[in-house]
Amino acid sequence: xxxxxxxxxxxxxxxxxxxxxxxxxxxxxxxxxxxxxxxxxxxxxxxxxxxxxxxxxxxxxxxxxxxxxxxxxxxxxxxxxxxxxxxxxxxxxxxxxxxxxxxxxxxxxxxxxxxxxxxxxxxxxxxxxxxxxxxxxxxxxxxxxxxxxxxxxxxxxxxxxx
Amino acid sequence: xxxxxxxxxxxxxxxxxxxxxxxxxxxxxxxxxxxxxxxxxxxxxxxxxxxxxxxxxxxxxxxxxxxxxxxxxxxxxxxxxxxxxxxxxxxxxxxxxxxxxxxxxxxxxxxxxxxxxxxxxxxxxxxxxxxxxxxxxxxxxxxxxxxxxxxxxxxxxxxxxxxxxxxxxxxx
Numbered sequence: 308x309x310x311x312x313x314x315x316x317x318x319x320x321x322x323x324x325x326x327x328x329x330x331x332x333x334x335x336x337x338x339x340x341x342x343x344x345x346x347x348x349x350x351x352x353x354x355x356x357x358x359x360x361x362x363x364x365x366x367x368x369x370x371x372x373x374x375x376x377x378x379x380x381x382x383x384x385x386x387x388x389x390x391x392x393x394x395x396x397x398x399x400x401x402x403x404x405x406x407x408x409x410x411x412x413x414x415x416x417x418x419x420x421x422x423x424x425x426x427x428x429x430x431x432x433x434x435x436x437x438x439x440x441x442x443x444x445x446x447x448x449x450x451x452x453x454x455x456x457x458x459x460x461x462x463x464x465x466x467x468x469x
Numbered sequence: 470x471x472x473x474x475x476x477x478x479x480x481x482x483x484x485x486x487x488x489x490x491x492x493x494x495x496x497x498x499x500x501x502x503x504x505x506x507x508x509x510x511x512x513x514x515x516x517x518x519x520x521x522x523x524x525x526x527x528x529x530x531x532x533x534x535x536x537x538x539x540x541x542x543x544x545x546x547x548x549x550x551x552x553x554x555x556x557x558x559x560x561x562x563x564x565x566x567x568x569x570x571x572x573x574x575x576x577x578x579x580x581x582x583x584x585x586x587x588x589x590x591x592x593x594x595x596x597x598x599x600x601x602x603x604x605x606x607x608x609x610x611x612x613x614x615x616x617x618x619x620x621x622x623x624x625x626x627x628x629x630x631x632x633x634x635x636x637x638x639x640x641x
C-alpha cells in the first residue's frame with residue numbers, strides 16, 4: 308500500500324513515510340514535555356492533597372505493582388500497534404514506542420521526585436522501601452493521567468483547529 | 470635545445486603538482502565521508518551501542534562493587550563531595566562522548582542536542598546495570614535509608630560512567 312504521510316525528523320535530518328500521522332510517537336517535542344510536566348504536577352498535587360492518598364496507602368503493594376506493570380505494558384503495546392499499523396516493521400515499531408515510553412517515564416519522574424521531597428512526604432532519612440512505595444504510586448497516578456493527556460491534548464487541538 | 474629541456478621539466482613539475490592536488494582532494498573526500506559516518510552513528514542508538522555501554526559499565530564498576538575495602542572507604546566521604554565527584558565524572562564523560570563523534574568542541578546546537586540525547590541513552594543503559602549489581606551486592610536494599618542508597622549509587626555510577634565511554638573499541 309502507498310505510504311501517505313511524510314514525517315520529517317528535523318534533528319537527524321531524516322524523512323520517514325507512514326500510512327498515517329504517527330508524529331506523536333516518533334517525536335517527543337517541547338510541547339509534549341511541557342504537557343507531561345504540567346499534568347504530572349497537577350496529578351501529584353491532587354493525589355497528595357485528597358483522600359486518594361489515604362486510600363492508596365491501604366491498597367496492597369502487590370496490587371499496585373500489578374496495576375503499574377499493566378499500565379506500562381498497555382502503553383507500550385498501544386504505541387507499538389499504532390506504529391506497526393502505520394507501516395513500520397515490528398522492530399522499528401518497538402523501537403519507536405519504547406523510546407517514547409522512556410521519554411514519558413523520565414519526564415514524569417522529573418516532576419514526581421522533587422514534589423515528593425519538597426512536600427515533605429519523603430525525606431533523606433526515610434527507608435528505601437517507603438521511597439519505592441511512594442515512587443510506584445507517583446508513577447501510577449501520573450502515568451495514567453499525564454501520558455493520556457500528552458497524547459490526547461495535541462490530538463484534540465488538531466481536531467479543533469485543523 | 471635548452472628551451473626544450475626547460476619545457477619538459479616544467480611539464481613534469483605540472484604533472485606532479487596535479488597528482489599531489491588529486492591525492493589531497495581524495496584524502497579530503499575520504500575524511501568528509503568519515504565525519505558523516507561518525508555523525509550517522511551518533512544519530513541512532515543501536516543494540517551494539519547499548520551492549521558497549523553495559524559491558525563497559527560492568528567491567529569498571531564490578532571490581533569496586535565486590536571489593537569490601539571500597540565500601541569501607543565510602544563512609545569517610547561526605548554526600549556533597551560524592552555528588553561533586555559524580556558531576557565531574559559526568560562532564561568528562563560528556564566531553565569524551567563528543568570526541569568520539571568529532572574532532573572539535575565547537576558550539577553547534579544541533580550536534581549538542583544529538584549528543585545530549587546520546588548521553589541520556591548511555592547514562593540510562595549504564596544505570597540499569599549498575600542498579601542491578603548494587604541490588605545483588607546488597608548495597609541497594611529495602612532496609613537502607615535513602616541517603617545510604619543514594620551515596621552507594623553515586624559511588625558506583627561514577628565508575629560505571631568511565632567504563633561506558635572507554636569501551637568504544639568493542640564496536641570497531
